Amino acid sequence: MIGSLFIYWFLKVLLVLVLVFCGYGISYGDRKSFNTYAVISALFYSFIQGMRWDRGQDYMGYYREFIGQWTKENPEFLYRIIVNSIRMLGIPYWGGFVLYSLFLISAILLIFKLYPKAAVWGLPLFFIMTQSSSENIARQYLAISFVIFAYYAYLKGKKKWMVIWLFCAPLVHISALIAVFVFVLLFFFKVPIRKPWILLVIYIGLYFLWDVSYFSGVTDHLSSLSLGDESRMQLYLENSERWFTAEGSITNVLTGKSYSEGRSLINRTLLFFSQIIIIYYGFKAQITDKRLQIPYYFAYIAIIFMVIGSDIEMYARFRHWFIYLTPVILGVSINRTSINLYEKYAVWAIIFLQYGFYGLIRQIGSIPYSGIAFIWDR
Numbered sequence: 001m002i003g004s005l006f007i008y009w010f011l012k013v014l015l016v017l018v019l020v021f022c023g024y025g026i027s028y029g030d031r032k033s034f035n036t037y038a039v040i041s042a043l044f045y046s047f048i049q050g051m052r053w054d055r056g057q058d059y060m061g062y063y064r065e066f067i068g069q070w071t072k073e074n075p076e077f078l079y080r081i082i083v084n085s086i087r088m089l090g091i092p093y094w095g096g097f098v099l100y101s102l103f104l105i106s107a108i109l110l111i112f113k114l115y116p117k118a119a120v121w122g123l124p125l126f127f128i129m130t131q132s133s134s135e136n137i138a139r140q141y142l143a144i145s146f147v148i149f150a151y152y153a154y155l156k157g158k159k160k161w162m163v164i165w166l167f168c169a170p171l172v173h174i175s176a177l178i179a180v181f182v183f184v185l186l187f188f189f190k191v192p193i194r195k196p197w198i199l200l201v202i203y204i205g206l207y208f209l210w211d212v213s214y215f216s217g218v219t220d221h222l223s224s225l226s227l228g229d230e231s232r233m234q235l236y237l238e239n240s241e242r243w244f245t246a247e248g249s250i251t252n253v254l255t256g257k258s259y260s261e262g263r264s265l266i267n268r269t270l271l272f273f274s275q276i277i278i279i280y281y282g283f284k285a286q287i288t289d290k291r292l293q294i295p296y297y298f299a300y301i302a303i304i305f306m307v308i309g310s311d312i313e314m315y316a317r318f319r320h321w322f323i324y325l326t327p328v329i330l331g332v333s334i335n336r337t338s339i340n341l342y343e344k345y346a347v348w349a350i351i352f353l354q355y356g357f358y359g360l361i362r363q364i365g366s367i368p369y370s371g372i373a374f375i376w377d378r
Helices: 005-028 031-050 059-066 077-088 093-114 116-136 138-155 159-171 174-188 197-209 212-224 232-238 240-244 250-255 265-288 290-309 313-319 323-333 341-358
Strands: none
Touching (some): 005 093, 005 116, 031 116, 059 077, 059 093, 059 138, 077 138, 077 159, 093 138, 093 323, 116 323, 116 341, 138 174, 138 323, 197 290, 265 290, 290 323
C-alpha cells in the first residue's frame, strides 16, 4: 500500500479541527463572518478530500473517465456533460475530484447558513459520517449534492430551483430517483405522526428482533430475474447473495466477522443510543420547525436501512441516499433550548463518544481499507 500513514491521519485530523473551528465560528460568530468560515472550510475540505489517489474500488473508474476512457457504455446525460466539460477545460483528473468535493461541501454549507447554530456539531459530523463513502462512490455523492441543493432551494422557498436540482440528480446517478421520490413525497405530504413513540418502537423492535439472514430466502428469486441486458442492476441480481446478504457485509469481507462482532459492546450501545437521540430529539425539532421534516425522515430511513441491512454493501449504498442530512438534524436537535442542561450534557457525551471517539479518534493510526494515498504518492 502506497502513501504515508502519518500524512494521511495528519491531514484528516487537521480537516476535522478546521471544520470544528469553522463550525463554531458559523454558530457563534456574526452573520457577516459566515462567508469567511465557509470559504476556509470549503477549501480545506475540497483539497484534502479531492487530492486523494486510488482510494476505494471505484476510484480508478472515475480516473479513467477524467482522462478520456468511459467505464460505462451509456453514462447518465448530465454526468457525461460534467465529465466532458472537465476534459475540455483541460482540468487534470485530481481537479475533477477536487471539484466534486467542493460541490458537495458547498451544498451542505448553504444549509448551515440557514441553520447556523447547527454548524458547530453538524459540519464536522458531516465529514465523519460521509468521508469513506464520499471518497469511494463519488458519482453518487455528486448526485447527492444536487439533492442537498434542492433542499436549500426548498428552505429558501424557491420551488422552481428545487425542481431543477431534483431533476438533475438522477441525470448524474440514476439511483438518485430513490431520494428524489422520498423528497417529493415529504414535500407534498405531512407525515401524520404526532409523537415519536411509534418510530422508536419500530426502530427498537427491528434492532432486537431483525436478523439480516432473513434476506437469504429472497436471493434465489432475485438471481433468477432477468432484465435482459448487461446492466449493473442485472449484475447485482445475478450475484444477489453477494449484494443482498451477510456475504456482502463490508465488515465480513475485511475481517471475517459479522457486523455486530466487528463492534465492541460499548460501541454497539453508543450507536443504539445515538440513533435513539436522532429519532427522539430530531422528531421534536421537526415538529417545531416543519421545514425539518425532509431531513428528519431521511435520517430515519437511513437508520432503518442500517438496522435491517447492517453494512451489507447494497443496503449501505441505499442508506447513503438518506444519511447526509442527519448532521443537520443532530446539530439542530442537540442545541435546542428546550433541553435541560443535564440532558444536553448527556446527549453531547453520547454523540461525541459515538462519532468523535469511535468515528474518528479510535481510528487514528489504523489503515483504512480504501487506502491512504494522495496524488503525490503516485
